[in-house]
Amino acid sequence: MLNRDENRVRCAMHHSIDYRHNVVIIGFPPACASRPRWVWIFATVYTVHRNDEFFDHALVGAQDEESNPPYSPRINRGNRG
Numbered sequence: 001m002l003n004r005d006e007n008r009v010r011c012a013m014h015h016s017i018d019y020r021h022n023v024v025i026i027g028f029p030p031a032c033a034s035r036p037r038w039v040w041i042f043a044t045v046y047t048v049h050r051n052d053e054f055f056d057h058a059l060v061g062a063q064d065e066e067s068n069p070p071y072s073p074r075i076n077r078g079n080r081g
Helices: none
Strands: 014-018 023-027 044-049 052-057 061-063
Touching: none
Parallel strands: none
Antiparallel strands: 014 023, 044 052, 052 061
16 A cells, blocks of 8 residues: 555555455555545556566556556545445
8 A cells, every 4th residue: 555655554454355256355444544535546466477477457457568557546435346
């Protein structure tokens, strides 16, 4: 988790993954983000197998090379998919 200045924030986060439905849920106490009215997210998976690299930005899918992942639209406090 990063703050608006892109510095790491130490915070107790939790997650669950539903592989069947391809859904990830991430939660954290609002105080960890200074009680914002909204947040945005990005998620990236980076895998190396032998000499092959694979990038997957959750909001756009597989990528051939490293690039900045896109942020989600604003997510208002209390939104639950």
